[in-house]
Amino acid sequence: MPAWMPVYYGEDALEIVSGSGRHVTDAEGRTYLDFFGGVLTTMVGYDIAEISDAVRAQIDTGVAHTSTLYLIRQQVELAEKIARLSGIPDARVFFTNSGTEANESALLFATNARRSNQILAVKNGYHGRTFATMAVTGHRSWSSSSLSPLTVHWLASADRLRGRMAGMSGDDLVEAAVDDLREVLATVSAGDVAGMIAEPVQGVGGFVSGPDGLLGAYRKVLAEHGILLIADEVQTGWGRTGDHFWGHQAHGVTPDLITFAKGIGNGFALGGVVGRAEIMNAVPAISFSTFGGNPVSAAAGNAVLDYVLSHDLQGNAKRVGSILLNGLQPLLGYGILADVRGRGLMIGLEFVRTGTTEPDPAVTARVFDLCRANGLLVGKGGLYGNVIRIGPPLTLTEDEARTGLAVLTEAIATADAESRVG
Ligand code: PMP
Numbered sequence: 121m122p123a124w125m126p127v128y129y130g131e132d133a134l135e136i137v138s139g140s141g142r143h144v145t146d147a148e149g150r151t152y153l154d155f156f157g158g159v160l161t162t163m164v165g166y167d168i169a170e171i172s173d174a175v176r177a178q179i180d181t182g183v184a185h186t187s188t189l190y191l192i193r194q195q196v197e198l199a200e201k202i203a204r205l206s207g208i209p210d211a212r213v214f215f216t217n218s219g220t221e222a223n224e225s226a227l228l229f230a231t232n233a234r235r236s237n238q239i240l241a242v243k244n245g246y247h248g249r250t251f252a253t254m255a256v257t258g259h260r261s262w263s264s265s266s267l268s269p270l271t272v273h274w275l276a277s278a279d280r281l282r283g284r285m286a287g288m289s290g291d292d293l294v295e296a297a298v299d300d301l302r303e304v305l306a307t308v309s310a311g312d313v314a315g316m317i318a319e320p321v322q323g324v325g326g327f328v329s330g331p332d333g334l335l336g337a338y339r340k341v342l343a344e345h346g347i348l349l350i351a352d353e354v355q356t357g358w359g360r361t362g363d364h365f366w367g368h369q370a371h372g373v374t375p376d377l378i379t380f381a382k383g384i385g386n387g388f389a390l391g392g393v394v395g396r397a398e399i400m401n402a403v404p405a406i407s408f409s410t411f412g413g414n415p416v417s418a419a420a421g422n423a424v425l426d427y428v429l430s431h432d433l434q435g436n437a438k439r440v441g442s443i444l445l446n447g448l449q450p451l452l453g454y455g456i457l458a459d460v461r462g463r464g465l466m467i468g469l470e471f472v473r474t475g476t477t478e479p480d481p482a483v484t485a486r487v488f489d490l491c492r493a494n495g496l497l498v499g500k501g502g503l504y505g506n507v508i509r510i511g512p513p514l515t516l517t518e519d520e521a522r523t524g525l526a527v528l529t530e531a532i533a534t535a536d537a538e539s540r541v542g
Contacts, residue, residue: 124264128500129489129492134146134492134497135147138166139154139162139165139166139167140166140167141165141166141167141513141515142154142165142166142512142513142515142516142517142520143166144166144497150495151495152492152495152496152497153495153496153497153520153523153524153527154166154497154512154513155496155497155498155499155510155511155512155524156497156498156499156509156510156511156512157511157512157513158387159382159499159511160323160355160360160382160383160466160511161382161383161385161386161387162386162387162513163358163360163382163383163384163386163424163428163433163513163514164383164386164424164427164428164433164513164514164515165386165513165515166513168386168427168515170423170426170427171386171420171423171424171427173423174419174420174422174423175388175416175419175420175423177419178194178415178416178419179416181415183415184414184415184416185411185414185415185416186414186415187408187410188408188409188410188412188413189408192413192414192415192418194415194418194419194421194422195215195413195414195415195418197418197422198213198215198413198418198421198422198425199213199215199413201422201425202380202392202394202425203394205365205425206366206378206394206395207366207374208374208375208376208378208394208395208396209396210396210397211394211395211396211397211400212394212395212396212397212400212401213392213393213394214392214393214400214409214412215390215391215392215409215412215413215417215418216381216390216391216392216393216409216412216413217389217390217391217409217411217412217417218248218381218389218391219247219248219352219354219379219380219381219382219391220247220248220249220250220253220391221248221250221391221409221412222354222379222380222381222391222392222393223247223248223252223253223256223317223350223352223354223379224248224250224252224253225379225392225393225407226315226317226350226377226379226393226395227239227252227253227256227270227315227317227350228252228403228407229377229393229395229399229400229402229403230314230315230348230350230376230377230399231270231314231315232402232403232404233314233348233398233399233402234312234313234314234315234346234347234348235312235314236312236313236314237269237270237271237314238270238271238272238273238309238310238312238313238314239255239256239270239271239272239273239313239314239315239316239317240272240273240274240275240301240304240309240313240315240316240317240347241255241256241257241258241272241273241274241275241316241317241318242258242274242275242276242277242317242318242319242322243258243274243275243276243277243283244258244259244277244279244322244325244326244328244503245257245258245259245277245317245318245319245322245325245352246259246262246319246322246323246324246325247317247319247352249262249264251265251267251268251269252268252269252270254268255267255268255269255270255272256270256272256317258274258277259324259325259503260503261503261505262324271310273304273305273308273309273313274304275297275300275301275304275316276296276297276300277322277325277328278293278297278328278329278330278331278334279328279503280293280459281458281459281470281472281477282477284296284300285297286477289331290331291331293330293331293334294330294331294333294334294337297330297334297337297338298337298338298340298341301338301341301342302341305341305345313345313347314347314348315347315348315349315350315376315377316338316342316347316348316349316350317350317352318335318338318349318350318351318352319351319352319353319354319355319356319367320335320351320352320353320356320361320366320367320368320370320371321355321356321361321367321462321463321466323354323355323356323466323501323509324501325501325502325503326468326470326501326502326503326506326507326509327461327462327466327467327468327501327507327509328461328468329367329461332370332371332372333370333371333372334371335349335351335368335371335372335373336371336372336373339371339373348376348377348399349373349375349376349377350375350376350377350378350379351366351367351368351373351375351377351378351379352379353366353367353368353378353379353380354379354380354381354382354391355382355466355511356368356466357378357380357383357384358380358383358384358424358425358428358433358434358514359428359433359434359435359437359464359514360383360434360437360464360465360466360511360514361437361463361464361466362434362435362437362438362439362441362442362463362464362465363438363463363464364434365434366378370463375395376395376396376399377393377394377395377396377399377400378393378394378395379391379392379393380392380393380394383424383514384421384424384425385417385420385421385424386420386424387420388416388417388420388421389411389417390413390417390418390420390421391412392412392413428514431515433514433515434464434514436514436515436516437464437465437514438464439518440465440516440517440518440521441462441463441464441465441466441467443518443521443522443525444465444467444510444521444524444525445460445462445463445467447521447522447525447529448460448467448469448525448528451469451528451529451532454532454533454536455474455475455536455539455540456471456472456473456474456480456483456532456535456536456539457469457470457471457532457536458470458471458472458477462510465510465511465512465514465516466510466511467509467510467511468501468502468507468508468509468510469487469507469508469510469528469532470502470506470507471483471484471487471506471507471508472506473539474536474539474540479502479503479504479505479506480506480539481504481505481506483506483535483539484500484502484505484506484507484508485500485505486531486534486535486538487508487528487531487532487535488500488508490530490531490534490535491508491527491528491531494527494530494531495527496523496524496527496528496531498510498528499511508528510524510528512524
């Protein structure tokens, strides 16, 4: 494996060999409660009969692959469901194998439709690892090349601890963000920007998000110029944020293109774009993905989506997420914890050196390790590696939430005490 591919827990790397519900077991037989789901991807949980059975049934047909040169019933059915759920009239859906490919495709569609390679992107965002998606990724740790097929213009992130928006909230932040957009359009752009890409909640960036309505406020300005809006829902889609099915719905907008991946396959490789027909159809040559939406991943996708809807996992994310959020808020009394933020089952904890806004990745790593030692898996992220990310399967129960909360509480108390001694 190449040196640039990170593994959690360093020398003490974890090998997950089996899973059930929200729990996984490692090669040594230790069981953990999983609050990260392989980066918000095991969205329903492990070993869910409805999903495993649907995939097995497809495998039992003997057909794992046909290519999209042949009709794939599962794919068409899934496309119709996603088109309906998108809220976009007369939508088209294109399936890929990953979030990167989904965003790469959306950028292809938008730049062709608008005959422009200028894209607006948001600092601290993450959109993938190919040249175009890396070019719109505003996160130094993940930007491994400056080569770009796009000309990218940057907007400030909604980070409330540092940077242009520090200390701002609500209407003040929205106003500053819109001023920033107008300034960028008036100064550095060449006047015919194709689209803007944004995550409703920045995932890799540490679950940073603007106030509700921010994307809607941007949208008014974009509309003055015919600039398309691409919502990257790779982490925020399918009800994870609790209040809404899509993250962008908190902003009162319907994007022109929505990209998705991760959770929709619950681990099977599935991503895609849903968008307005005239934009999706703007590609002027043949384009196709050999594996995208193949019979097995499409079978998984249908089973996942049916499960999410029939079990109201969005409602569960809201209910169980608020237990976590309410339980974590009081921990702000610890000096090392500067922010508890998020919605639904997407919660970030930001750590700093006590009494400052200086990021503390070491104390974050300590909390992260203590969680594992006490049987809880969480994620890490943020621009400075100082955010603990909580993104469990949306089937998380109230009891499991309380169990995880107790582990987190103890880990933060311990790390805080150690930081004062050391
Ligand atoms: N967009 C967002 C918001 C993501 O979080 C990710 C993955 N972390 C991607 C795109 C890229 O997805 P993938 O790793 O499946 O290519």
